[in-house]
Amino acid sequence: ENILQQRNIKPTAMRLLVVEKLLKQQYAVSHKELAEQFEKADNITLFRTLKVFLEHKLVHTIDDGSGVIKYALCQSGCNCNLSELHTHFYCTDCKHTFCLTETEIPNIEVPQNFKLDGANLVLKGKCDKCNK
Numbered sequence: 001e002n003i004l005q006q007r008n009i010k011p012t013a014m015r016l017l018v019v020e021k022l023l024k025q026q027y028a029v030s031h032k033e034l035a036e037q038f039e040k041a042d043n044i045t046l047f048r049t050l051k052v053f054l055e056h057k058l059v060h061t062i063d064d065g066s067g068v069i070k071y072a073l074c075q076s077g078c079n080c081n082l083s084e085l086h087t088h089f090y091c092t093d094c095k096h097t098f099c100l101t102e103t104e105i106p107n108i109e110v111p112q113n114f115k116l117d118g119a120n121l122v123l124k125g126k127c128d129k130c131n132k
Helices: 002-006 013-024 031-035 043-055
Strands: 059-063 069-073 086-091 097-104 122-125
Touching: 002 013, 013 031, 013 043, 013 069, 031 043, 031 069, 043 059, 043 069, 069 097
Parallel strands: 086 122
Antiparallel strands: 059 069, 086 097
């Protein structure tokens, strides 16, 4: 409940359940993967919950090249500014996507009069479990 209140999100039953599931995740999850964790999930309510979380910068999305957008919790205090963006790692074996929060996206100069709104850097390979 505190996590939601820190982001000015009204704590509803579904929002509390979703944030609880996201807190337990070791990797980013798709809408479908999240829905499968609920016995009777209403996909529209889940989608709206994720949309609210995105708007309030509680989660960020990751386009890892798999064709499915994935969601992960933002770190405490993150406002999703360009300076706070981090890289992600996509495991080509298990298909999981991990936030590499300690590895920031390098500063890249764009041409004059271009406006950079975001960046996405995805590294691909085998995660520690699949590499054993």
